[in-house]
Amino acid sequence: MTLEVSVAVVGAGPVGATLATALAARGVRAAVIDAAPLPPMEMPEFDGRCYAISRGSRPVLEAAGIWEHLPAPPCPIESIRVADGEPGRPPSRLGLTFRADESGVDAFGWMVEARSLRVALNARLPMLDSLSVFAPATAEVLERGPAGVRLRLSTGQDITARLLVAAEGRGSPLRREAGISVDRLDYRRLGMVGAFAHEHPHGNQALEMFLPAGPFAQLPLAEAPPGSPFPYASAFVWSDRTEVAKRMMALDDAAFSRELARRIDGSLGEVAVVGRRWSYPLSALHAARYTAERLALVGDAAHGIHPIAGQGLNLGFHDATALAELVAAAVEAGDDPGSAALLARYQAARRPKTVAMLGATHALERLFGNGFGPVRLARRLGIAAVDRIGPLKQAFARAAMG
Template sequence: MTDGTIPPFVTPPFVSGPAGDALDDVDVCIVGAGPVGATLACRLAVAGIRVAIIDHAALPPMEDPAFDGRAYAIAAGSRLLLEAAGVWAHLPLPACAIEEIRVSDGRPGEAPSPLHLEFGRQDAAQPFGWMIEARALRVALNRSLHDAAAIRVMAPDEASVIRTAEGAVVRTRSGCVFGARLVVAAEGRRSALRDQARIAVTRLPYHQRGIVCAVTHERPHHNRALEHFLPAGPFAQLPMAPTAGHANLSAIVWSEDEGVAQRMAALPDAAFAHEIQRRMGDWLGRVTPVGRRWTYPLSAQYAQRYFDTRLALVGDSAHGIHPIAGQGLNLGFRDVTALSDLLIAAHERGEDLGGPQVLRRYQARCRPANMLMLAATDMLERLFGNDNPLLRGARDVGLAAVHRMPALRRAFVRHAMGL
C-alpha cells in the first residue's frame, strides 16, 4: 500500500481539489495500452465494467501503415479472448493459421538431426495458433478501445496513483482526477506501479538478443512452422498470410549471443538472407528479407507477487520469459482471461472489484502456472542452447520419443494452445 490518505471511495463524481478536473469514477484503471492492457480494457467493457486506460504514447501513431516485419503468434486460447473482447473482428489484415510445426536440432549450415518432433493436423481439431501482423493487432485494438462507450482512453498521458484500502485516486499529468476500485499495471517489464508497490522482481539474464524480421520465399509454407534449436539459441520460422506484394511470407524469430546478433542484424540484405538460409535450410527455397529488422535483449523475470492494495499486475509487469516457445504474449493473455473472468464475476455479484479476495484469487489462478511456464522455457533454453555432444544426443532422442507418442504430443499441443 502506498503512503497517503484519501477520503472513502465514492462513486460518481469523485470531488477533486483545484489541481485538476473531476471526472466520473471508473471501476478499473489500466496503466499501459499495449496488447495485454488494451485487450483487458476491451474485455471488461463488453461486460459493462467502466474502464479508464492510460498510456504515455498516443495511440494513432502506433498504427504504422508500413509493413515492418513484426508479428504475433496468437494461440487458440488467446484468439478466444480476442473474440470475446470484440477485437478479432476488427483485424484489418488476414491472420495465418499455424497447422503444422516441425521441431528439430542442429548447427548452422548443417542438415538438421534426423531425430525430430512433428506436430500435425492429427494432433488438434483446430489450428495451433494464428500469425497476425503487429500493426494489424494495433489497429484492431485502437478501434475497439475508441468504439467502447465504457472505456475512457487517455493517451498520451501519465498517471500518478494513490492507493488505500478504500480505493484508488488517479491523477494524470493532463490534470484529470478520478477514483478507481482497482488499478492494473500493464506497463511492461519496467513497471513503475510495481516498483512503487515494492513488489520484488527476480531477473534471469540470458546474454542473448532476439532478431525479429520477415522474409519472402520461393515456395509456399503451407501453414507450416519451424522451431530449429541451434547452439546459440532457437531459430523459428512462422507462416504469415500473403500481402499484396508478397505471395509467400514468413516471420523469423532468431536468438543469438548479444554481439553476434548486432552484427547479423546489420548485414546487407544478401548476407543476412544467407545467414537465415544457413539456419532454416532450403525447404522454402531462396529467401529475401522484407521490412525492418528488430533486435531485443532476452531475459526472464518474475514478480514475487501479482497484487498489492488495489493493484494487480498483468503481462510483462508480472512476468517475462524466453521466447523459445513463443508463449510470451500468450502468457499475458492468459492473465487477462483469468483477471477479466474474476472481475466480471465479481461485478455480476456486486462485489468490490479491487478487494483483496478477488486479487488473491487472481494470483492463485495465474502465478503457479506462469512459474511453471517460466521454468520450462528456461530449462529448454539451457538444454537446447548449447553444443554439448552428450546433451545433443539426449535431446534428439527425446524429441524422437515424443514424436512417436501421439497422446503426449496432443497433451503438449493442448497446453501450448491455452485450452
C-alpha cells in the same frame, strides 16, 4: 470533474488494451491510460513484427470484439516441425512434427502482424461506452488505500477506481511504487525478430530449429508484403550469443538473408528479408507477487519469459482473461472488484501457471542451447522418441495451443 470507474488500466499495449476492452465489453466501467498517442501505435506499413496468438488466447480477443476488427485474416499454424541442427547443415532426420488435425483442431494458433492487432484495438476501443481512453497521458497515483485509488492525469483529469492495473511492461513504474521486487535472469543472448519472403509456400507450417547458440523459429504469414521479391512470407525469431547477434544485425539485407537461409532446411527455397529487423536482450523476469493493495500486475509487468516457446504475449492474454472474469463477476454481483479476496484469487489463478511456464522455458533453453556432442545426440533421440509416443506428443501439442 472526477471520473469514477471500477478499473483503471495503465498501459495500452496489447495486454492492457485487451483487458480494458474485455472489461468494457462486459459492462464494467473502465479507463485505460497510455503515455503514447494511440494513432502512431498503428504502424501504416509492414515493419516485420508479428505475434503468434495461441488457440487458448483467441477467445479473449473474440469476446472483447477485437478479433473481428483485424484488417486481414491471420495465418493459421496448422503444423509445427521441431528439429535439431547446426547452421549451414541439414537438420537432423530425428525430428518431430505436430499436426493440428491430429489433435482435432484446425490450428494451433494464428500469426498476426503487430500493426494488424493495433489497428483492431484502435478500431474497437472507441466503440465501448463503458470505456474511457486517455492517450497520450501519464498517471500519478495520489492515493491507493482501503477505499480505492485516486489518479491525476497529466491532462488534469482526476480518476477514482476500485482497482488499478499495471500493464506498462517490464519496467513497470506502478510495480516499483508498490515495492514489488522482481527476480531477473540474463540469458546473455539477443533475440532478433523480423520477416522474410521466400520462394516456396510454407503450407501453414512453423519450424522450430534448435541450434547450438539458441533456437531459430520460422512462423508462417498469410501473405508477403507489397514489393517483396518472392510470393510467400514468414516471420523469424532468432536468438544467438550477443556478440554474434550484433554482427548479424549489422549486416546488409543480402548478407542477413544468406544467414537466414543457413538456418532453415531449404524447403522454402530462396529467401530475402523484408521490412525492418529488431533485436532485444533475452532475459527472464518474475515479480515476487502479482498484487498489492488495490493493484494487479498483468503481462510483462508481472512476468517475462524466454521466447523459445512463443508464449510470452499469450501469458499476458491469459492474465487479462482471468482478471476480466473475476472483476466482471464481482461487479455483476455488487461486490468490490478491487478487494483483497479478489486479488488473492487472481494471483492464485495465474502465478502457479506462469511459474510452470517460466521453469519449462528455462529448462528448454538450457537443454537446447547446449552444443556438447553427447547432449545434442540425446536431444535428437528425445525429439524422435516424443514423435513416437502418442500421449506424450499430444501433451506437447496441447501446450503449444496455450
